[in-house]
Amino acid sequence: MQRAITLIAVAALLSACSQQEAAKTDSSKVAQAGTPGSASSASSAASAASFDPTTHVAVVHAKDFAFDAPDTVTAGWTQFHLVNDGPNLHHVQLVRLDSGKTAQDLGAALKNPGPPPRWAVFVGGPNAPSPGTESDATVDLRPGNYVVMCMVDIPDHVPHFAKGMIRPLTVVAGKAAPAEEPTADATVTLSDYKFDVQGDLTAGKHTIKVQDAGPQPHEMEIVRLAPGKTLKDLAAWMNAPNGPPPGDALGGVDALVPGVSPAYAMINFTPGHYALLCFVPDMKDGKPHVDHGMVKEFEVK
Numbered sequence: 001m002q003r004a005i006t007l008i009a010v011a012a013l014l015s016a017c018s019q020q021e022a023a024k025t026d027s028s029k030v031a032q033a034g035t036p037g038s039a040s041s042a043s044s045a046a047s048a049a050s051f052d053p054t055t056h057v058a059v060v061h062a063k064d065f066a067f068d069a070p071d072t073v074t075a076g077w078t079q080f081h082l083v084n085d086g087p088n089l090h091h092v093q094l095v096r097l098d099s100g101k102t103a104q105d106l107g108a109a110l111k112n113p114g115p116p117p118r119w120a121v122f123v124g125g126p127n128a129p130s131p132g133t134e135s136d137a138t139v140d141l142r143p144g145n146y147v148v149m150c151m152v153d154i155p156d157h158v159p160h161f162a163k164g165m166i167r168p169l170t171v172v173a174g175k176a177a178p179a180e181e182p183t184a185d186a187t188v189t190l191s192d193y194k195f196d197v198q199g200d201l202t203a204g205k206h207t208i209k210v211q212d213a214g215p216q217p218h219e220m221e222i223v224r225l226a227p228g229k230t231l232k233d234l235a236a237w238m239n240a241p242n243g244p245p246p247g248d249a250l251g252g253v254d255a256l257v258p259g260v261s262p263a264y265a266m267i268n269f270t271p272g273h274y275a276l277l278c279f280v281p282d283m284k285d286g287k288p289h290v291d292h293g294m295v296k297e298f299e300v301k
């Protein structure tokens with residue numbers, strides 16, 4: 001079974017790579033992608049991916065099991081707006097590939113347990129919103145070759161990148177003025193194995209700075225539990241997702257490695273019972289960090 005999954009993953013990666021070769025990278029393409037209706041894929045404009053080099057906003061659509069995402073964005077602070085067209089949970093994990101490595105190299109490396117290779121730099125991205133909803137995160141990108149991938153493994157424990165949710169993204173130097181780093185009103189520091197929250201997560205809109213103090217990679221996923229539901233209910237549903245989920249996923253920031261720029265999640269809280277969770281597999285035992293206690297519950301009044 002594991003072998004079959006691996007072969008599917010490699011096939012998906014090879015396909016992603018040929019797309020990369022086919023996509024010609026130049027700044028005119030970036031400008032075109034930011035002009036609604038001018039791109040060759042204008043027939044699907046209502047649900048199309050885009051990148052606007054003036055606002056530095058990239059729109060990505062996710063569905064079972066593919067991304068619609070821009071091929072090229074410009075460097076600097078970039079807001080990724082993820083629209084989850086469902087029916088399952090999806091997120092956007094951005095990974096920079098250094099040292100000339102390719103998506104195939106990443107696929108080969110992900111077959112092995114343990115820490116990701118140094119050349120695969122996880123820089124965050126918008127974490128998973130519930131199907132039919134959206135999430136936003138701003139990340140700092142330097143020029144280079146990246147992949148956009150989904151590592152969610154619900155409903156059958158097979159990560160979605162193995163089903164095709166991986167595609168190349170090229171980051172080029174831009175001509176327009178770079179965006180400024182967002183201003184946060186709360187900061188969450190990730191470490192082994194806890195969330196340290198500074199600031200008040202009250203009802204309303206917040207920009208949350210998320211940084212990884214290490215030593216391992218970590219993420220922040222925000223879930224609003226349904227009335228009367230607990231983290232046990234959430235764990236049971238994730239293991240066997242039968243019936244409605246016991247809460248709503250609001251997004252957050254996908255995995256960051258220590259040493260990269262922080263990422264910023266834009267979240268609108270309504271009153272309720274929430275949890276911050278990290279599902280990144282542990283370097284030593286492969287269990288998700290939530291099983292090592294990396295979860296924080298809080299209430300918004």
Ligand SMILES: [Cu+2]
Binds near residue numbers: 089090150151152
């Ligand atoms: Cu997915």
